[in-house]
Amino acid sequence: MTNTNTSVTTPVSSSSLPTVDHSKYRLVELTDIKEIEQCHTRNYVEWAGGLTVDQYLQREKGVFAILAKYGFSLTYWALQEKSDSGDWITVSACESVCRPALYKVKGKPVNDTISHSIGSVFTPKENRGKGYAKIMMILLAERLHSWKTEGLSEEQINNSIIALWSDVGLFYGLFGYELTDAEEIKISPDYKSETVSGSAASIPEGVELLSSSEEIAKLVAQDEAYMVKRIDEQTEQDGSPRAIIAPRAGVFEHTFWRSRYIGRYLNKTDEKEPSVFGARVNGSWMLWNQDYGSKKLYGQRIFTDRSKYTSNEEIVRDIIKLIQAAVIETKKWNLPYLCIWTSDLPEGIDGDAIVSAYESTANPEPIVKWQRPGSLPMYHTSGTRKNLKWVFDGKYAWF
Ligand SMILES: CC(C)(COP(=O)(O)OP(=O)(O)OC[C@H]1O[C@@H](n2cnc3c(N)ncnc32)[C@H](O)[C@@H]1OP(=O)(O)O)[C@@H](O)C(=O)NCCC(=O)NCCS
Known part of the structure; x- marks a missing residue:
């Protein structure tokens, strides 16, 4: 929707x-x-x-x-x-x-x-x-x-x-x-339904959860190399200068640290501090953090190594698996929302395609793509x- x-x-x-x-x-x-x-x-x-x-x-x-x-x-x-x-x-x-x-x-x-x-x-x-x-x-x-x-x-x-x-x-x-892009995909798990929905019942086949800092540091280095390559190509092509905030390990570790710290005090569950901060499947991975203050699981970044795929359909299929793993993590902490900013989707993968692919899984949770009213990214040069x-x-x- x-x-x-x-x-x-x-x-x-x-x-x-x-x-x-x-x-x-x-x-x-x-x-x-x-x-x-x-x-x-x-x-x-x-x-x-x-x-x-x-x-x-x-x-x-x-x-x-x-x-x-x-x-x-x-x-x-x-x-x-x-x-x-x-x-x-x-x-x-x-x-x-x-x-x-x-x-x-x-x-x-x-x-x-x-x-x-x-x-x-x-x-x-x-x-x-x-x-x-x-x-x-x-x-x-x-x-x-x-x-x-x-x-x-x-x-x-x-x-x-x-x-x-x-x-x-x-x-x-x-x-x-200047405002950039404030579109977001938001999934609101249905906690009222008696049966745990099929699409979010268990970690999808082939998905591996990520919790090791060393492993995550390797993945984000791969992402940085990709971003560097892309801005190089795109600016050579259209002449327009580009800048990125480097996706270094510390940028992510700062948000994981916040999740652990706040979890200690706010989690009502037996397990206080989160230890899983993402998932990987084939050539794709997603990192997330548990924002117990604003009661959301936030996607931090979704990456796809295109050389491992032959079509966008295959990529979307893996991203849906990652989202299903993120839904499980959202539910684990009883958080009302899973939010993914569309600017964190792999290039060439459209938010609407993700929404409709997710909706066509068995028993999806309610999902919407919308222009969020807050946390609007703006920049000054x-x-x-x-x-x-x-x-x-x-x-x-x-x-
Ligand atoms: C936003 C905030 C910093 C503004 O401080 P302030 O000293 O009152 O701001 P100023 O007097 O310089 O300017 C007031 C302007 O703030 C803007 N503003 C304040 N709150 C706003 C809101 N919720 N939405 C949109 N604009 C808002 C208005 O444009 C207003 O301009 P106007 O008086 O011409 O209508 C203050 O309201 C605040 O601390 N809010 C709570 C914390 C917060 O939301 N901070 C922003 C995080 S991004």
Whole structure:
């Protein structure tokens, strides 16, 4: 079943953007642990997803540590306003993580760069509607284009990207962020039915579950090599520069870490922490994570080695097997939804084809392809590389 909600594509006008008075506002990097904890204690209401304040504060420390372990640096930002007494008061806050990216311009080999992903944009309730988030986003875009750029050439900096996942429609369009693709396949297992449905009763034949970090690291390296090859070919063909957030092991391990940590506190099942993060069959694999906060099993990435197949039908058949394995994992944790962003499907495999193939299996769960209203991938490029496209913009890159 396909259901398209087009409301997210309503354009936004930048006419309401304030001019920043630099004597009154400043964007600062927070490094003091107490100040960072204060921000988290305030934004707890929005993103704790059922954790206590202490568990949430520990989770945020853990996120910092796991990102650092893989060499990704997390920065805490605060917009501060000068009070009448001359003190600088934090009025809005957010975070950004710097992770490796790759870009391609025609005539040159694919090269390294960086990406910044923005998250946790938050203005406390009492400060909302005063233009603080707008001022912060204006200052942040300026700052991030030269943040963590030591050792990079001008070309590398010009081909870096800033990404975010908006839960507030096209708000970020005001600051030049462009929407990519917000289509999603959503399966809602029917927990009421007495019989466990046939298509999701047992792991399909030939499917192997994935839980070893070493194994997953090998698979994502294969994916990165594929992405590099594709942007190289596509940009040579059409001349349009492209960038990707590198799908390094740490990008995935960060989400697995969150699943394990949150599972410990929120799972009502005997088994607390998940250990299975994907499945493989023939030349295809899928990675996922259990998001117990938003109560979804998220597909992180689906990969197909086309050299192992002779037709799209064969590929779709294997992807359906992977989805069936993911449905079992969804049910195991009693999660209401399995969500797969269409941008994480292998190239050339259409979301509608997946939906109709799944619907034609024995006893499928309810499935829909729709334009989700939240977590909208948006990106910003440096002023000098306006035509740079962010591609492979899937869930794996989410922050
Ligand atoms: C979104 C948020 C950061 C805005 O902060 P703010 O300081 O009040 O924002 P500003 O005053 O600068 O701008 C207000 C604008 O926010 C936008 N906005 C706020 N909430 C929105 C929502 N839920 N959907 C769409 N736009 C929204 C509107 O465009 C509004 O503009 P307007 O006043 O011209 O109508 C704040 O509402 C918040 O912290 N919300 C909860 C956390 C959250 O959802 N963060 C975003 C995660 S991507």
